[in-house]
Amino acid sequence: MIRITDILDKIYEYSPDADVSLIDRAYIYSARVHEGQVRLSGEPYLSHPLEVANILADMKLDMESIAAALLHDVIEDTPATKEDIADMFGPGVAHIVEGVTKLSALHASTKVAQQAESLRKMILAMADDIRVVLIKLADRLHNMRTLKYHKKPEKQAAIAQETLDIYAPIAARLGIFWIKNELEEIAFFYTLREEHDRILTLVNKAKDEQEAYINEVSASLHYKMEEMELPCQIKGRFKSFYSIYQKMLSQGLEFDEVYDLIAFRIILDTVPQCYAAMGAVHSMWKPIYYKIKDYIGNPKPNMYQSIHTTVIGPKGERVEIQIRTHEMDRVAESGIAAHWSYKEGTRIDENTGELFAWIRNLVENQENLKDPDEFLENVRIDLYPGEIYVFTPVGEIKTLPKKATPVDFAYRIHTEVGAQCTGARVNGKLVPLSHELRTGDTIEIITTKGHNPSRDWLNFVKTVKAKTKIRAYINAREKERSYSLGREMCEKTFRKRNQNFNALIKSGDIARVADILGFKTIDDLIAHVGFGQMTALQLLKRAVPEFEKDLEDADDALIEKIVSRPSDKQRTTGIIVKGLNDILVRFSKCCNPLPGDPIIGYITQGQGVAIHRKNCINILKMSSERVIEVEWASGIKESYPASICIKTDDRHGLLADIAAVISKAGINILNAHSETSVEGISIFYFTIMVESSAQLKKVMAELRRVKTVNEVKRVITEDITSGSQSK
Template sequence: MNFKFQVPSSKFQIPSFKFQVSSFKSQTMIRINDIIDKIVENNPDAELDLVDRAYIYSARVHDGQVRLSGEPYLSHPLEVAGILADMNLDVVSVAAALLHDVIEDTHATEEEIKEMFGPEVCHIVAGVTKLSKLPFYTSQARQAESIRKMLLAMADDIRVILIKLADRIHNMRTLKYHKKEEKKKKISQETLDIYAPLASRLGIYWIKNELEDTSFMYIDPEEYSKIESLVSKDKKEREGYVDTVKKLIRKEMAKANLKCEVIGRYKHFYSISQKMKSQSLAFEDVYDIIAFRIILDTKPQCYEALGLLHALWKPIDIKFKDYIGRPKPNMYQSLHTTVIGPYGERIEIQIRTWEMDKVAKSGIAAHWGYKEGKPIDESTGKQFAWIQELIENQENVKDPNEFLENVRIDLFPDEVYVFTPVGDIKCLTKGATSVDFAYAIHSEVGNQCTGAKVNGQMAPLKYELKTGDIVEVITTKGHHPSRDWLKFVKTVKARSRIRQWIKTQEKARSISLGREMCEKAFRKYRLNYNELLKSEDMKKAAEAFGFKTVEDLIANVGYGKITPLQLVRKFIPKSDESEKKKSDSFFDKLINRVRKKKAATGVLVRGIDDILIRFGKCCQPVPGDSITGYITRGHGVTVHKTNCINALNMNSERQIEVEWNEEVIASYPVKVLVISRDRVGLLAELATIISKNGANILNVNSTTRESKMVDSFFTLTVKDTQHLNKVLSAIRKIKGIREVKRIDS
């Protein structure tokens, strides 16, 4: 069938574009004139010419491209632009949304976009563009660099991330058209790790909730369906209860002449699942499946309404939070309280003004004033200083896995608010310590920190700070960070600064060791190391090994990544090399001691053959996991999962690339936690199901809680992650099972 895009309301005639589509319904598309109508509704004086031209250009360069759904590709930028128009963003944002994929997916260039639409639109489009066209060794490196670029652009212009979030929303809505389940899960996990927390930090909760629920549906479809059916089961009864509570609240507010709107809403499925897991609750024990919201005109009315509710129903003290007096960093404001309502049921209630409700829905988009070219006001800019801090914390992190892990930590939603002795507030990650606080003040304060007073009393450096604490840091000139601090610090800034100092110290030691090892090796081949060190040949050797400087090359000899003999071979003829083949340096002998002549292992180490391989007991990787290796002198290479906390704390200079050997079929141990209701015969049934699915039980340990819930820890052997997922899926189907998950040691 034919489908036309037309724009009647513009300053010049826009041609219609026809697309041949086999099965496509026009009512599912957002038309460009709908977007323009929305812009005009929000801003009657908006300059529509930019949007018109962006639409025409996007339609032209995307012509002939089709999405997996069968829709013309242009449907995607139109949907993204429509989402931004609904968020009341300016014409530059909408134009950039229409163009956001043209550099990546068409012949368009940045220069062309800049010339046709100006530097502002070009900057935003370039920030949104992924780096899929650039070569990277791993998908993690590509993902890390893409997100790094996006965050850098976001620091200059927040509209980059708003477009990216809208882009991700539409991609998640159409994820069902991907055929590969693993691809769906990978995209969903990235969404859950990066984009949903970003939406939360920006205060755009409707995007956060939709991204979390959609990701949850693909990552764990069984659990999603289970919660969906449980929520639907007693829906009519719950709706009656909602009506009763709303009437009681309205009646109480009316007595005090408080004009308000009362809304009852269901908790999102992902939120219910997380609560069940974190608190080991059955669905029936999650009391706040339904939450209520009261919206009033003024701030004083909010506090008055709170007093009326606490007089009507008994409040639960520890559940009260005043986000009006102390707003969240993303400017979210509300009073949160939980009370014992009708029939003894717990009720969660949020109280806010209409303005606060607007911010809660739109987040930063409600404050970022770009209309008519006006920049954001200074006070709002300060609220989002964390974006710049996030960039600064990551600027020296080269390892892609460490970078992604740090970004996840920085986006962690829970915070504590602590005070300096002069009353300045510092917002830190939940669980942050006195050392984290010291680094939040200044890097040098953190490096020289030797103690801390919390509320006037001396406290250990690893003491976890609480909201309201007053912290005074004690420093000693000449003091240096300790590696042990990495075991308890929580903030990315503290961790990165400590690692940076340690790396500097270790590099100096490794250069010294590398120089000594090279001098010995070069002497054996009658080569003058000191002369060659300054030569062009040494620079070429460094480049051949993939290092920018000769210093980095020598340091990596000291680290153990390059052997002195490998370097010597760059400077001797092959005939001389054969004569000296039996002559090895100290480090070569060290490597040889850990090499074993044995059958092929399940892991291949890039650049080294026949070396001892060990698997980290902390994370127990299996084929299918993303892995990395670490050189350990005298013990070969230890293999960890890339997101293993121990691996992330190791010196990245000792990291070496490894990959699974697909030719080797073996069994690998994994630890699994099964949480279930206690009943007779459960353990026997678990053992039978595990055995039927081809896994072997190496060890099992069960503990029964007072609540009659049982925690069973299994050590199983499996072939790969696909085999493990099959076993876990079979266990979930057993009656009485509440949760099944793989765990680290």
């Protein structure tokens, strides 16, 4: 538990001459009025205001702010009044405490109206005294840190969702990114636990390799900066889990397709040094020109300043680098709080830059609006750039990700509405279900009783809920069909062997087999047969062991005929399915897997096993019951087609240079074509024959080093044929 002496020590560090008597008195008063109150964690209630005050001390705020943090709950939770606070601590502290209390006191009739009113009060408080909102953010941060003490998961999820909806965006808009990031990370854990844990596992798996890469890049940067006589501090860090998840979601990527898991930061003394450092970095590694962003010359509205550049670093990997001064780094972490003077008796200079311009504009434009929903409609767009804000026919507000569709909206209303959705009207006009919604749209969903989700919806829905519910329905239907087919197959096979399948179910023999094989129910085992992942004959052998020898004798000739003499095509696929080389397999054209790629098999009807890359979008749409484990065979030296796209500035001799790199790697070119835009950007599409993904990555890394080449990426074969048509 934080002690008052810890807070005072921090204050003396950033303000050695500070008069802390106001804080001492606030602490004593808070301890007295909160005496006997206990938090859910079992700690004395006083621990909470102390933690909030400590967060504000970390932000180097003034004495009034920290005293108000110690007192922020006294009006709401104790008999103390605003007048009492003003008499003892002055009108400034009383004003802040009253402002924080108003933010907590919401009496709206509906959850939507409550959220709108909460946001309205937050914006008004920012315009009145930004310190009110800083204390509220610190209050929410400590509450999120102790959210585990809430016993009800639904309560935890509701608080976490509110944090993502209101508090994290406010922190981001104020430029306080360390609070924004911590709020998002904790809220992510409680709102999407499975996704959080999945990304945690994936990051941990890659951590050793990534940490070695951080050390390598950091060492190279240190050496270059010393050579250029640019004294600096260099930091390498992993991106937050929530930002990784948001990138995967917004761009439709799998984890191993997110290239910028690591970001580097170079911190220097002056602005000229920042530009010199950018030049030094670009002399080391090739920059990606459209990824260079100068937020020093053009600061963001929340005062953020930095140079961002992405380069092709060691091993051909993209590296994101931020370059800024120490002052810019302080502002980047603390945002608007960094401009709040901690000196006694002074206030922030509101004429400095545009610190409060966006807040003032918001309030000036909305101050005459009495309807909180209308206020929310006009404000939220500015706070939620990654989301759209739409309405139900009765005016209820719904938040969806960008490019969301009427189907996403329908599932947002209710699962049954989503399942029975057959049409939609947007702003009174009929639209396709794949129509992309925009902020301000009013959506009416048309439903048909008895209608069910379509597999095609998976091609355009954006929300996790919609995708999950649609896949669950499709899997259930697939299982139902497979159960019927499996039962029919079992009854026929058992009947041919003079066995009664239904009698064996009643006797418990089939249940015994299901238990041994790890199936929860007999129905799951029968569906497994229907999916083709187990034969009815194999089930009979396990259910009636005494028949196994006779069955083996009868089947040996057939097995020998099918398995022992595979065709040349089968022998050279390089794929092992469940430990056997000689199963009919084919490679899917949708993702063109290569040796070294993580792969998965999908059982098709009459065409054997289709091999896909594990991150193939089509696998995500297919029934999980038909997925089967496969692996690359060792020692196979076959060539496989792979397609790449190269974007480059046009120049004389470019194609010859690219072809020379591919030829030098001992790789054959099957197909090639190119396009050149009016801006002079050339796009080359190549289909080449490679032995593995490692060989492909190596030649792609070499191609990135070719003069004027900006980007090299792996694509699917279909992209080559459709690329020119889509442009």
